[in-house]
Amino acid sequence: MSISQAVEAAGNGSQSEFRRGVTSCAPVQVGTIPYALVLGAQATQKGLSTVELSMMTGLNFAGGSEFAAIQLWTSPPHILLIVAITFLVNSRHLLMGAALAPFLRELPRRKVFPALFLMCDESWALGLADAKQRAAAGIGPAFSPRYYMGAALAMYLTWVAFTSLGALLGPMLGDVGTYGFDMAFPAVFLVLMRGMWKSVAAARPWLVSLVVAALVYLFIPGAWYVAAGAVSGLLAAWLMAGDA
Amino acid sequence: MIDMTTLFTIVLMAGVTYLTRIGGYVVLRNRVLSARATAVMEAAPGCVLISVIAPAFVSRNPADLLALAITFIAATRLSMLPTVLIGVASAALLRLFIG
Numbered sequence: 001m002s003i004s005q006a007v008e009a010a011g012n013g014s015q016s017e018f019r020r021g022v023t024s025c026a027p028v029q030v031g032t033i034p035y036a037l038v039l040g041a042q043a044t045q046k047g048l049s050t051v052e053l054s055m056m057t058g059l060n061f062a063g064g065s066e067f068a069a070i071q072l073w074t075s076p077p078h079i080l081l082i083v084a085i086t087f088l089v090n091s092r093h094l095l096m097g098a099a100l101a102p103f104l105r106e107l108p109r110r111k112v113f114p115a116l117f118l119m120c121d122e123s124w125a126l127g128l129a130d131a132k133q134r135a136a137a138g139i140g141p142a143f144s145p146r147y148y149m150g151a152a153l154a155m156y157l158t159w160v161a162f163t164s165l166g167a168l169l170g171p172m173l174g175d176v177g178t179y180g181f182d183m184a185f186p187a188v189f190l191v192l193m194r195g196m197w198k199s200v201a202a203a204r205p206w207l208v209s210l211v212v213a214a215l216v217y218l219f220i221p222g223a224w225y226v227a228a229g230a231v232s233g234l235l236a237a238w239l240m241a242g243d244a
Numbered sequence: 245m246i247d248m249t250t251l252f253t254i255v256l257m258a259g260v261t262y263l264t265r266i267g268g269y270v271v272l273r274n275r276v277l278s279a280r281a282t283a284v285m286e287a288a289p290g291c292v293l294i295s296v297i298a299p300a301f302v303s304r305n306p307a308d309l310l311a312l313a314i315t316f317i318a319a320t321r322l323s324m325l326p327t328v329l330i331g332v333a334s335a336a337l338l339r340l341f342i343g
Contacts, residue, residue, distance in 0.1 A: 051245050056258075
């Protein structure tokens with residue numbers, strides 16, 4: 001056995017670390033495929049071409065915000081509304097990045113910035129959980145960049161490939177409303193929200209958002225309901241944090 | 245097949261998203277956020293997501309409301325794939341039979 005093989009057998013080889021990342025990501029990857037297809041199909045219904053949709057999922061690579069953007073997409077799009085909503089949906093990355101930062105201290109910045117481009121809910125959760133496990137087991141350095149990149153690249157390729165495939169297949173499906181595919185949006189959003197659930201108290205701002213958004217939607221024409229709902233929920237969170 | 249307004253919107257989306265990805269590492273890593281700021285940031289994604297789908301909660305179509313209720317219950321106990329399948333199937337069937 002050569003030295004490199006011995007190292008790889010010990011689990012420190014770069015190849016095996018990357019593969020370990022890809023493998024650990026497989027279950028979430030499979031779960032991502034159907035909703036990537038739905039997003040792609042919905043995007044073509046809203047008038048986006050396959051190239052445009054592939055660019056969105058490839059450059060933005062944040063599913064929740066892309067679902068929100070497609071749901072609110074008009075032709076031409078309300079640029080400010082869509083960009084603001086994208087920022088708000090993805091603002092959770094700020095906290096995720098801050099939580100991951102202590103584990104990235106030993107990595108050079110030229111590696112950190114590309115790695116963070118691929119930070120999604122799944123790769124973040126896997127990378128952080130793995131780093132905590134390795135730290136507890138006394139393995140140093142705790143954060144395994146190749147493990148993280150394996151998981152993150154697998155997620156990225158799956159997301160871009162299957163949203164694009166959905167966009168290609170979309171026109172063959174016809175009006176998605178007929179088959180109930182539009183219910184995929186509330187379904188995806190509600191499952192994402194359950195993943196964010198902390199406590200009833202922490203979820204009260206969501207209820208405020210729902211009620212305000214629904215009322216504004218009923219009585220004020222246009223897409224103002226999203227901004228109104230989001231802002232009132234944030235305000236509620238700000239006010240309620242005082243008594244929590 | 246690329247519209248300039250669409251391209252511009254997508255590039256801006258990608259830009260703000262990348263800022264959120266590096267922002268936590270660059271700005272927040274050596275700082276302790278106040279409990280209030282953390283609460284607001286933790287609530288923000290959910291506030292936006294629920295606002296986007298709020299119209300579904302006040303639909304005038306009973307079939308859609310019933311399908312949403314079923315989807316809601318599914319979402320509280322099942323993972324992504326079964327929830328989406330149940331949501332889509334219940335909406336399709338209820339629209340077919342209730343209208």
